[in-house]
Amino acid sequence: MHFDLTPEQSDLQSMARDYFAREVTLGAARATHDNPEFWDRGAWMRLADIGFTGIAVPSDVGGGGGGIVELAIILMESGQVVASQPLLPAAVASVMVQRCQGAARDQILRDLCDGTRVAVATLEHCDPQYSGDPAITLADGVVTGVAPQVIDGARADLLVLPVLTDDGTAIAAVSLDQGATGVQPRESTDPTRPVADITFTNAAATVLATGPDATNILQFSRSTAWTLLAAESLGVGQASLDRTVDYARSRAQFGKPIGSFQSLKHLIADVFVGLESGWPATFYAAAALDADLAEGPSSASVAKDYCAEAAFRAAATAIQVHGGIGFTWESDCHLFFKRATVNRAILGVGPTHRRNLLDTLLADLKI
Template sequence: MNFAFSEEQEELRKSVRRFMEDKSPTSSVRAQMETQEGYDREVWDILNNQLGLCSLAIPEEFGGAGFGPLELTVVFEEMGRALFCGPYFSSVALGANAILQSDDEVAKADLLPSIASGETLVTLAITEGDGRWDLDGISTTATAIDSSWVINGEKRYVIDGSIADKIIVVARTTDGISMLVVESDAPNMTITPIVTLDSTRKMATIEFNGTPARLIGTQGASARAIETTLDLAGVALAAEQVGGASRCLEMAVDYAKSRIQFGRPIGSFQAIKHKCADVLLEVESAKSAAYYAAWAASEQNEEFEISAPLAKAFCSDAYFKAAAENIQIHGGIGFTWEHDAHLYFKRAKASQLLFGDSSYHRERLAQKIGL
């Protein structure tokens, strides 16, 4: 078993890193944080027209490049490293994956090509007022009226919900959990942007009051597809967290080498050495967990259900520790708005809670292995 990335995958990493360094420096990140949309449309067009990143893991028959989770892991890791502001995670890790996991070939042929080109932004709406990410928390309902459907309920923490062209809504029907797609300009729907700890990832609350929708797949048969989508999104988030943690380690080490105190670099003091060494261990272990989960996802084997919650739990804690220690090593300046350390800290904390916190995923892991 070889966990090393191929030459082509490493070339992809180099291309994405160059793009992020050019188009997503922290000055750009800060600028997009202050906007309502939260991303630069021109950068988004270049990302798709020149790099084709939205098409990466979509099958060729639906206008994609036909790659898989390993290539996405490379991309998400580099985006996490740069705190990239854009609807890539919502469209690719959530929306596209939900459609791909469905049994609706017509919906795939209809929706995926425009997602692959980046023309259509799509997201997934699951969580409700109780903040739960499991399907038992779904109370939003979808009702069939003649040959159409309407949705009633409220969804919270919808990533890029205010800018998505299409929203995949998880709702409860008479036969069970179903997926439906709602157009952003549909009537009887209210979309409200919300302020969160992490301004680099925009979220919204969406209220449905008899909102017309289109059913995806078989009514009441979407539970498995949604669970798999959430695991795939968790693996993508783990890769993003690895990228962010790696960047925190780089920032801390660079500062420890250059900051002079008592006539010597602070990196020469044992306490700082220990902090950096501990973070390095966390980052390297997180890489192993994320890469293993991505490999299992690409192989579509039985290990995926175990490795996905493991990666999400471990990488969440590793990123948070790396971001917190980065601030500690920087000292007073690390707490200021002007320094970038707090941007990573906020992303780390918000990501730790996204799709459920570490305790939730450890409990899922324990149940899956029979503990």
């Protein structure tokens, strides 16, 4: 498989990088960090205006007609500024909904594309240890239960989630502006990635998919979430590396830049190699999912595990190389470190992904 981006995808990457650097800055991340309830919804509308929120939505409902690769590009560039916008759960929601059928599907996608409503997916089913039994039950058109620690749940207008019915698992959409829902923000290690518990008490729901269709959509969305989190982690890691290199070049000790010291060269080189190796892992997974290849899910699992670890090492190394200033609130290092820490912990920790990959390989070998 050819790993290079197409000219159109390269243009998208340049456009996204310029936009995030100019419009969604670290200053916005700090504002959210200091006040987790702060959210610039206008920034979300501007992301919709330039087509980022609907980049992978079919063009017949107002989207850009792209795929997982295009979503990965957006998420990777957003990671470089620790963007405090619901891009990850909204992207997963768009992927889930577009694989469903019916009039409700089209309206949700249109609203997501133009930014009028923020639809996010609960990502509980994206953990490799997910039991397969949704925590939310659906009966007679209403849902009951608690969706725990929903990423950007307090910012959402609509929740897309798996539900348990008498006939098995289904996918439903629930509006959060009705009185039968309750949203309780929870403390997060990374305040720029807020979470909330969402309680449903006989809340009206729209069923989007049932039976095998719902199961297949959930499986695909899980692989998508792993791939997009890997892409975002690459952006977080690259931004940490860039700041580390700049500091090592400018900070002098004993009459020479500290970047000339062999011990720091090795640290920085290890980070560079780790992130460079993560790029093909992530975009192979994205391309495999777009092409519906059988190895898509396992490739996505590898990408999530590897890139989340690489980003964490990059962020931790940034603090180490920056020395005393790296531990201060004034330094941006802690913003990247907190995002990398959370990304490593959510959607399955490394040992779980590795164990599942081993099981898959052994099954293929019939051992």
